[in-house]
Amino acid sequence: MKGAAIDTLTQAVLVAFAAGLTIPLAAFAALEARLHPGWLTDEARHAILAFGGGVLISAIALVLVPEGMELTSAPGALAAFAAGGISFALVERWLVNRGGEAGDFLAMLLHYLPEALALGAVWAADREAGVLFALMIALQNLPEAFNAFRELDKRAEGARRVRLMAMFCILPFAGALAALGGYAVLQELPRLLGALLLFSAGGILYLTFQDIAPSAHLKRSWAPPLGAVGGFMLGMIAWMVIHAEA
Numbered sequence: 001m002k003g004a005a006i007d008t009l010t011q012a013v014l015v016a017f018a019a020g021l022t023i024p025l026a027a028f029a030a031l032e033a034r035l036h037p038g039w040l041t042d043e044a045r046h047a048i049l050a051f052g053g054g055v056l057i058s059a060i061a062l063v064l065v066p067e068g069m070e071l072t073s074a075p076g077a078l079a080a081f082a083a084g085g086i087s088f089a090l091v092e093r094w095l096v097n098r099g100g101e102a103g104d105f106l107a108m109l110l111h112y113l114p115e116a117l118a119l120g121a122v123w124a125a126d127r128e129a130g131v132l133f134a135l136m137i138a139l140q141n142l143p144e145a146f147n148a149f150r151e152l153d154k155r156a157e158g159a160r161r162v163r164l165m166a167m168f169c170i171l172p173f174a175g176a177l178a179a180l181g182g183y184a185v186l187q188e189l190p191r192l193l194g195a196l197l198l199f200s201a202g203g204i205l206y207l208t209f210q211d212i213a214p215s216a217h218l219k220r221s222w223a224p225p226l227g228a229v230g231g232f233m234l235g236m237i238a239w240m241v242i243h244a245e246a
Contacts, residue, residue: 009183012123015130016116016179019138020172023112026145027168031161034153052143054231056208059136062235064201067122067129071194080195084202092210105148109171111207112141114200116175120182121193136235137175140204 069077095106115137123130145168152164186193 008124008127009180011127012120012130012179012183013176015123015134016119016137017172017176019119019134020112020116020141020175022138022141023108023145023171024165024169026142027149027165030146030149030153031165034150048143048146051231052140053208054229054233055136055139055143055235056204056231058232058235059133059140060201060205063129063133063136064197064204067133068194068197068201071190072198073191076191076195077198080198081202084199084204085206086202087199088203088206089210092207104144104151108141108144108148111200111204112137112144112171112175113178114196116178117182117186118193118196118200120179120184121186122182123179124183124187125190139231139234 065081068080072080091106115133119130119133119137122133149164149168153161182193186196
């Protein structure tokens with residue numbers, strides 16, 4: 001039993017690390033787009049943003065809210081969800097007052113690290129839900145990291161750009177450590193886990209409509225809205241595959 005528990009813990013950490021690898025991958029793609037501006041058209045960038053928004057909405061609808069509400073009382077669920085939205089709004093306002101240069105980056109951290117923490121606990125309780133959750137984290141990291149790197153890279157040159165890329169490459173390890181903590185602590189505290197999932201859902205929903213959806217809009221273009229539909233459909237496909245035997 002002890003060996004099986006260690007194996008499950010190792011799996012949780014490795015899956016969280018793998019989900020975080022999309023962060024440096026997206027950063028390299030953003031760097032390529034910065035160095036070679038013609039590599040990615042405006043319409044393609046807007047479509048990527050919208051695709052990420054669709055994935056985020058599917059993560060909320062298929063994972064965060066259902067799982068969180070199963071673990072939390074109705075008043076607690078509403079309070080945690082509202083607290084997430086309000087907290088993210090306050091953080092964003094604070095960032096804007098400071099110039100907002102790292103807004104996308106901090107927004108990515110605000111949902112990536114809590115979700116990695118929750119992933120460790122979810123993996124211990126329900127591995128099928130953990131697989132879907134990890135997939136959602138990996139997918140939503142792609143557009144978030146792409147935009148965050150482009151935002152921070154505006155004034156970065158030489159050594160500063162290398163340090164910036166190194167920071168993005170370290171984040172998967174931070175996610176793995178968060179999953180380790182979630183596995184060790186949160187599986188024994190289901191109400192806290194449910195509250196964390198719902199808190200994250202409320203914050204992500206706020207960010208989706210405050211930042212991603214408006215930024216993804218491109219006048220007289222069909223690709224961004226269809227990208228949002230495609231992102232949500234990808235979440236649906238993942239959910240259906242994982243629950244096919246149920």
